[in-house]
Amino acid sequence: GDSVTQMEGPVTLSEEAFLTINCTYTATGYPSLFWYVQYPGEGLQLLLKATKADDKGSNKGFEATYRKETTSFHLEKGSVQVSDSAVYFCALGRRANSKLTFGKGITLSVRP
Amino acid sequence: DVKVTQSSRYLVKRTGEKVFLECVQDMDHENMFWYRQDPGLGLRLIYFSYDVKMKEKGDIPEGYSVSREKKERFSLILESASTNQTSMYLCASSLNQRNEQFFGPGTRLTVL
Numbered sequence: 001g002d003s004v005t006q007m008e009g010p011v012t013l014s015e016e017a018f019l020t021i022n023c024t025y026t027a028t029g030y031p032s033l034f035w036y037v038q039y040p041g042e043g044l045q046l047l048l049k050a051t052k053a054d055d056k057g058s059n060k061g062f063e064a065t066y067r068k069e070t071t072s073f074h075l076e077k078g079s080v081q082v083s084d085s086a087v088y089f090c091a092l093g094r095r096a097n098s099k100l101t102f103g104k105g106i107t108l109s110v111r112p
Numbered sequence: 113d114v115k116v117t118q119s120s121r122y123l124v125k126r127t128g129e130k131v132f133l134e135c136v137q138d139m140d141h142e143n144m145f146w147y148r149q150d151p152g153l154g155l156r157l158i159y160f161s162y163d164v165k166m167k168e169k170g171d172i173p174e175g176y177s178v179s180r181e182k183k184e185r186f187s188l189i190l191e192s193a194s195t196n197q198t199s200m201y202l203c204a205s206s207l208n209q210r211n212e213q214f215f216g217p218g219t220r221l222t223v224l
Contacts, residue, residue, distance in 0.1 A: 032211050043116070043202055043215035044155075089154065093211030098143045098162070100211060104154035 002027045002101045004092050009106035013080055021075040021106055023064075023090035033057075033066050033073040034091040034100065044089060047075075080110045115139070116216035118203055124222045131190040133219050135203030142208040144186035146170075146178065149200040149218070161186055162208070193223045 007022040025033065032051045036044040048057030050066035050073065057064050064075045073090060090103040119134035137144065145160040147170075157170030159178040167178050175197060179187045186205075190197055200220050204213040 034211070036215075041217075043217045044204075044213075045215065046212055049212065095209045095211060098206055098209060098211060099145075099157065099160065100213060102155040104152065 002031065002092050002094070004090050004101055004103035006088075006090050006103035006106050010109060011106060012109045012111065015082055015110055015112055016079045017110075019075070019077040019080045019084075019108070021088055021090075021108070023073045023075065023103060025071050025073065025090075025092050027071075027092055029094075030068075032093045032095070033064070034093060035062070035064055035073070035075050036089040036091060036102075038087040038089065038105070040086070047088070080108070082110045082112055084108060085110045116203055116205055116214050118201075118216040118219050120219050121217060122220050122222075124224065125190075125193050126224055127194060129190075129193050129223075131193050131221065131223075133188040133190075133201055133203075133221070135186045135188070135205075135216055136184055137186075137205040137214070138184065139205070139214070140183065141205035141214075142183075143206045143213075144180065145204040145206075145213065146176075146186065146188045147202045147204065148172070149202055155202065158188065193221075195223050197221065198223045 003026045034049045035047040037047045048059040050057040053068035089105045091100045093100045116137045146158040147155045161180040177189045203216040206213045
């Protein structure tokens, strides 16, 4: 079955540091890939998505590229801010059944 | 914007009580989902519904039931709450055959 693996956390960075959060998936065919973010005390919100191989999703300075050859969808940001402190979830979806498979999430803390 | 609301942000119940968690969405989405979120385990799907009165079990349905009498409302029921059901519960909705899910703020349930 489908699965998503995220790097172990938590991650602590200084403001303006470069961020990479790794995500790999196991799935047949061509799923869609997502990054969701959960700020403290809130529900999840969609950060970015990619629906086919080599697509790049981007939002709020974050980027991720759908790499089918390495089955990866790593999240990157060139310069993190304190306000980026949150939990980040990688997810995989299939249009046929509308369900999402989530990774375990990783907590990012950015210090001033 | 899609809005998904949940009836309570925090709830404290006693072991053995019957607990109702309510979720309402205002964008006419066909699909609605209930997840629980636990540290180190990420999001796990409890139940989902793809139409009024239709439901499917997710990955961890034991100890839970659901009700969807109207399109906009999806209820999660704990027939007899137990301490191992202490968790954050998240509701989400999506359009049919679309993977982008919209989440509510969550209900943190504590069972004593």
